[in-house]
Amino acid sequence: MKNTAKNSKLDISYKPIGQFEETRFEKIHNVIFEDSNEASIVVAHEIAALIKKRQGQKRNCVLGLATGSSPIRVYEELVRMHKEEGLSFRNVVTFNLDEYLPMEPNNIQSYFYFMHEHLFNHVDIPEKNIHIPDGTVSNEETTAYCLSYDRKIKEFGGLDFQLLGIGRTGHVGFNEPGSHFNSGTRVITLDHITRVDAAPSFLGIANVPRKAITMGIATVRKAKRIVLLGWGENKAGIIKKTIEGDISSHVPATYLQEHDNCTFVLDTGAGSQLTRNKTPWLVDACEWTEDLKAKAMVWLCENTGKTILSLTDKDYNDNGMADLLALDDSYDLNIEMFNKLQHTITGWPGGKPNADDTHRPERATPAKKRVIIFSPHPDDDVISMGGTFDRLVEQGHDVHIVYQTSGNIAVSDTDARKYAEIAMQISPSDQAKNIIKSIADKNETRIDAPEVRNLKGKIRRGESYAATRYMGLDDKNVHFLDLPFYETGTIKKKNLSEDDITIVVDIIKQIKPHQIYAAGDLADPHGTHKVCLDAVFAACEELKSESFMKDCWVWLYRGAWHEWDINEIEMAVPMSPGQVLKKRYAIFCHQTQKDGVMFQGDDSREFWMRAEERNRDTANKYKAMGLSSYAAMEAFVRHKFN
Known part of the structure; x- marks a missing residue:
């Protein structure tokens, strides 16, 4: 049966974006x-x-x-x-x-x-x-x-x-x-x-x-009415298969195509792979904004296997982009895009002193910047931007690492008990004895006792110091916020509160940074990254009238789950083979997160392996576009507040 729910009501005063329009691709009503x-x-x-x-x-x-x-x-x-x-x-x-x-x-x-x-x-x-x-x-x-x-x-x-x-x-x-x-x-x-x-x-x-x-x-x-919820980029692939694919037992949700009153309610991440969003030029005529042009041209290079400067009129015409050629010829389009990508590449993430910064992603002044790297968990800093972290320290900036949560739930009971038993051997105490007993007596209906959570948090804190020292950072520039929303002892967290935001406000006011790096990796499967990013954004909003914030730029990185698309990247920091190894060894400092990590996701590789492959892939994509060849690259997008 053809889905006839195109006019189903989801009609409160909120206005959805990307309202559903029936195309030859989509078989389920969605907003x-x-x-x-x-x-x-x-x-x-x-x-x-x-x-x-x-x-x-x-x-x-x-x-x-x-x-x-x-x-x-x-x-x-x-x-x-x-x-x-x-x-x-x-x-x-x-x-x-x-x-x-x-x-x-x-x-x-x-x-x-x-x-x-x-x-x-x-x-x-x-x-x-x-x-x-x-x-x-x-x-x-x-x-x-x-x-x-x-x-x-x-x-x-x-x-x-x-x-x-x-x-x-x-x-x-x-x-x-x-x-x-x-x-x-x-x-x-x-x-x-x-x-x-x-x-x-x-x-x-x-x-x-x-x-x-x-x-x-x-x-x-x-059911007389069905509403399916889909949130986040990690659901985008299966959402596309369900809405645009054939009905198949291999994707049971596709059976909903035959329901006559079904709506998929999605956020932008979950809907990002739908054809009308990912490649809208294949659906209908487009309004060619600069962002859409960049997205289309990167896709065209990937689809044809060509570099930017080798694209021809025929490539554009054969791939649904003839109306783009009506605005400009392929030669000028190619040159413009090549220059745009080339200008994102910099070995100076804090800005190159005494240089013309007209086409550089960061400002040349001040030459030495105060920098905050917000890390949601106590290893996201080195996993996600270890090479850039290294460059910033090496180039003399005043770098501060700010760990937003304790990360205690990611420490296994086995590791916590091992550390408690070592403590007992060094200096026997009732506290260590009670921790060992609490872990031994734990069952599936209990969460960790406060003293066990405290030990697990200290374990992760010690690993963080090992990594930041290895990267050459002084201990006084390492900060642990232990945001309250995280401290539940379970995967389910509290909602972000004013207490959390105030803690983030205070650290920003203390450092008065010229640069903030924060995790924009919202595919994090247990949601901590999003809450931590919301805390940073809320703090920046609260501080926007402060004079130092007028000179503060916010850069978003991604972590072990996804990378920015090439057309989105505004700063790409190359890494030498030596820096790739240094980043790897910094990740190794987080020993409890190395072998058999508790929150692996659907990828069986260790985090250092994921990070290296992601950074290598980014470099290879730049190379495939016809730009310089590097061993690896870390990528960033600048967040601009309204």
């Missing part, structure tokens, strides 16, 4: 918002409107609910509306999509726990109206139990609204690749990628269950 917060509020208001409508009809409102990070902000807004606007959930009946198996309800990783923590404990929904798959059901009872779960949904008249997330395998609920479109609620074996994505919450993949109970594709598709 794209600037950020997930705005999008989540819109979805929450649609759910609230449906609840109120059913109340007016004196009917139950039957909701299918999802877990994971994607719907959290939706639930927060629903809770706010309940507390501040009187939205009642007395007529709401809920059915959750899935649950791990086996899983006790009181386990902090259970979806039972998740739903009560984020929604049910804060609204007036009757307990009898809450239905979450039972993670304690025995093997012998699962078939009957799953059939009864579907039957119960049917008894309530079916799902009025189904909220979904999407996994990187294309799963909805836990319907992994290979799921049949007629599948009902059942037990399923989890895909390895799904378990990898869940590993941070479980503090390691070894702790992630291998099975789950999930609503089936057929159960989901029977």
Whole structure:
């Protein structure tokens, strides 16, 4: 069935960007918002409107609910509306999509726990109206139990609204690749990628269950209305496959193409790979801004395998860019783009003294700058910009490394116990003894005791000093903020608070920097980078009237997960083979993060390997464009405040 949801309502007063227009590429209605917060509020208001409508009809409102990070902000807004606007959930009946198996309800990783923590404990929904798959059901009872779960949904008249997330395998609920479109609620074996994505919450993949109970594709598709949430660049690839690809059991979410009232609600990152956003010149006539011209010409070089200066009129015409030639001829376009890329390359990230800086990415004055490198975790500095860090120190700038969080949850219990046992051998103490006992007695329903978290934080702090000393930085220029939002002992963090922002404000006021480097790598799978960047932006906004901020430039780097596209890069810092090795050894100083790191993501390589390949790839892309050849490059984008 052709998707006919083009005019589905998602019509609160917020204005989505990139409104859906049916193209030959897209098969599912979708809207794209600037950020997930705005999008989540819109979805929450649609759910609230449906609840109120059913109340007016004196009917139950039957909701299918999802877990994971994607719907959290939706639930927060629903809770706010309940507390501040009187939205009642007395007529709401809920059915959750899935649950791990086996899983006790009181386990902090259970979806039972998740739903009560984020929604049910804060609204007036009757307990009898809450239905979450039972993670304690025995093997012998699962078939009957799953059939009864579907039957119960049917008894309530079916799902009025189904909220979904999407996994990187294309799963909805836990319907992994290979799921049949007629599948009902059942037990399923989890895909390895799904378990990898869940590993941070479980503090390691070894702790992630291998099975789950999930609503089936057929159960989901029977919902009268479906809204799927997609946030971040790490979901962009699977979103493109789902919206533009053929229906296939290999990507179960594609079955939603046949639903007649389904909307994908995306942020700009998740929607970035859709054809109308990635290569809009293949869809329709374009307004050729400077940014779009750069994006198109880089794509054209990659698509044709040619350098910039060798592109011809025919290359432009054959690849959907004939209207660009109407503005200028290929020779002038090529020269302009070549010069633009060439001017991003500099071996002087702090600016080259006594040089004409007209076409350089950084200012020549002052010759010696005060620099803050904000590092969300205690190793992002060397992983993401170790070569640039080295250059800045080597060239005499006053460099300060500011670690925003303790990074304590990334230290394994094994490593923490090893350090505590060493401490006991050197100088026996009750404190070390208690830490060892706390770790030994820890079970899956507990988080680390404060003294264990403190030790783990100190371990990471010691590793950070080892790395910064190796890079030639004085200890007095190393700062640890230990922002409060992070200190929960679990992967789930608190929301950014004024206390966090004030701490960042204070360090910026203390140093009065000419340059700030901050992590713009929002593909970080557990979200710490985004919160840390938000803290930096909020602090800069608060300080914008300060005279020193008028001379402060903010540069964004990316880390172990993604790199800036070539057309986005505004400063590219080359690295010699020797600097590549120096960066590697600095990363090695973070020993607890080297072998079997807890938050690996979907990439089995160690972080130093990822960083080197990313930096080498960036250099190779510049070379493929016809520019100079380097061993490696680190890339930055300048953030300009309004």
